[in-house]
Amino acid sequence: IVEKHRDARACHDALVAAGIPAVYTGDTDVFASSAAEDWLCLLEAFDQPHRSGLVRAAAATMFFGETAETLADGGEALTDRVANTLREWADHARERGIAAVFEAARLSGMARRVLGRQGGERHMTDLAHVSQLLHETAHRERYHLPALRDWLRTQMKDRGGPAERNRRLDSDAAAV
DSSP: OOSSHHHHHHHHHHHHHTTOOOOOOTTOBGGGSHHHHHHHHHHHHHHOTTOHHHHHHHHTSTTTOOOHHHHHHHHHHHHHHHHHHHHHHHHHHHHHOHHHHHHHHHHTTHHHHHHTSTTHHHHHHHHHHHHHHHHHHHHHHTOOHHHHHHHHHHHHHSOOOOGGGBOOOSOOSSOO
């Protein structure tokens, strides 16, 4: 519709304000998304599932969906349960790759929970996209979990780069 990113964003915002379904992916970087932050938090907790601070931070991601209130109410029992899940998922990652972690999270209710939130399709698309990039990088570079965590951290600091970093459409529904 337009030639410049700033015009595209303004056009997108105007269309949405007018009630017209519209999507914009132009200059958005999936590594700048909250999904990338949640993946980094999860990978950090995989490395040290005995540290309750990291476990509780991972529990507050989209993967687990805990809130400050549920974390406070759940106490040590909740922390222990999440730590056990983290150990299990880290084993999945070591044995079958990051894609297995994403699938395990989906099966544990992540998809239902995330899609039930406002902007849920966007979040699920970003989670899947980062998952795919992590999985491909792990296989291509033969990275284990700590190296993959460091790679993701570097990607999040860098801005710009290959087109694969651009966020994908969150829905294939009819939209401008």
